[in-house]
Amino acid sequence: MVEIKLENITHVYTTEKGLKTVALENVNITFPSGKITGILGPSGCGKTTMLKIIAGLLKPTKGRVYFDNRDVTNLDPQQRNVAMVFQFPVAYDMSIYDNIAFPLKLRNISKDTIHKRVMEIVDILGIDRSILNKNAKGVDPGLRQKIAVARALIREADVLLLDEPLTNLEPLVRIELKTRLKEITKTLKITTIYVTHDQAEVLTLAERIAVMNMGRVIQYDETTNVYENPVHEFVGYFIGNPGMNFVECSLNERKTALDCKGFELSLNRDEVETLVKYGTEFRLGIRPEHIYIDEGKSNKGIKGRVSLIERVGTALLIHAEISKEVSLVVKTYKQLVLQEGSIINLLLPKDKIRIFDRKTGNKILP
Structure with a gap:
């Protein structure tokens, strides 16, 4: 050895x-x-x-x-x-x-x-x-x-x-x-x-x-x-099948959340203090398998419109348009009854979200 x-x-x-x-x-x-x-x-x-x-x-x-x-x-x-x-x-x-x-x-x-x-x-x-x-x-x-x-x-x-x-x-x-x-x-x-x-x-x-x-x-x-x-x-992009979702976002004027062009991510004081050291422009990353679809009737999460459904083995890749600028891919093994055009609520667990510096690509949080 x-x-x-x-x-x-x-x-x-x-x-x-x-x-x-x-x-x-x-x-x-x-x-x-x-x-x-x-x-x-x-x-x-x-x-x-x-x-x-x-x-x-x-x-x-x-x-x-x-x-x-x-x-x-x-x-x-x-x-x-x-x-x-x-x-x-x-x-x-x-x-x-x-x-x-x-x-x-x-x-x-x-x-x-x-x-x-x-x-x-x-x-x-x-x-x-x-x-x-x-x-x-x-x-x-x-x-x-x-x-x-x-x-x-x-x-x-x-x-x-x-x-x-x-x-x-x-x-x-x-x-x-x-x-x-x-x-x-x-x-x-x-x-x-x-x-x-x-x-x-x-x-x-x-x-x-x-x-x-x-x-x-x-x-x-x-x-x-x-x-x-x-x-x-x-x-984040190279590892995973598919790789991470990335969304460009900016620190809002009140410095309380990240504006992600279709949804906001609230921030605590410590997170804000860390981010401001790097400017105001960032990129949010989350893996497709870490996003959940809220199957209930609640208004929780982020609304998206299903634009494409792909089957990869036993998994479903669901492409959801959040806004004109933002689309997210969800990977699930649940056999959901969905079709293109369906409106779904997406839940993004904060502990699975990573924030990257848009200039360097380096991870900042957490």
């Missing part, structure tokens, strides 16, 4: 024409020993570059990499004892057995020891022993990815780096591999960093998540906190 620390990491790619692209900018993050940490973000945000720097495949333009407080920035990949799994990195001209055994054969380990380790790993991953002598070229994508993971695990590495390992796999295969990966990493207590753009994967597997955008780590926290308390609008 190894704790990994990245300190002030910046990486710049330079093209042949001298054009520079900043892939990572001043990244500071510590990955705990023996745990699964997820790195989540859109394509091009710097996730894979970070993995390559940890693995030693890239040397950062600036900053240091530490394994258990040992500076490994200048060490080659083979000196770091890191296993890295990309999507389908399998040698098609070799048998399944030889693919898995390959890292041990490079170390001149005895055939008996190699055979024992291969059998242990294939059993853990649910690979049928009877197919091990088959050529890897004809296997399905799910099995190819299992082979890649097996080859990484057989090395008994200190660190396991997974880069989009479940992309383009069938749903049932993804579920099986996701379950096995979680069980394996927990049993072996191997420090695991799991890179993906798929939030469903990372929310299921990881104990902590780093959300990245444009080369920066925007938030790094426990999975629940990232979801419930996004520190920036980007995190």
Whole structure:
């Protein structure tokens, strides 16, 4: 087990024409020993570059990499004892057995020891022993990815780096591999960093998540906190299916409430004192599943007109127009009798509302 620390990491790619692209900018993050940490973000945000720097495949333009407080920035990949799994990195001209055994054969380990380790790993991953002598070229994508993971695990590495390992796999295969990966990493207590753009994967597997955008780590926290308390609008929008609702709002003249162009959010004195430090223009955020539809006849809540109803699995996404400027999406698993044009009352629990600075996108309250 190894704790990994990245300190002030910046990486710049330079093209042949001298054009520079900043892939990572001043990244500071510590990955705990023996745990699964997820790195989540859109394509091009710097996730894979970070993995390559940890693995030693890239040397950062600036900053240091530490394994258990040992500076490994200048060490080659083979000196770091890191296993890295990309999507389908399998040698098609070799048998399944030889693919898995390959890292041990490079170390001149005895055939008996190699055979024992291969059998242990294939059993853990649910690979049928009877197919091990088959050529890897004809296997399905799910099995190819299992082979890649097996080859990484057989090395008994200190660190396991997974880069989009479940992309383009069938749903049932993804579920099986996701379950096995979680069980394996927990049993072996191997420090695991799991890179993906798929939030469903990372929310299921990881104990902590780093959300990245444009080369920066925007938030790094426990999975629940990232979801419930996004520190920036980007995190609120990117995490969730769908992401947060955002409504532009302004502090009213009396400084008692936020005017949200269709409804008001009352404020207490402490909230006002906090907000005025940032000006008068803000953005209210609330998740679709945190908005409730008042099914009674009361006049509580915010009136809205249903403009669209979408069914996503067992959930309903109800789009409600509050005013010309404001629409909210409600996510519910109740089977409501509604149609486009229906008037509904929406309840927004104040403890689920987050207020962001409209200029910076940073969360202010609570």
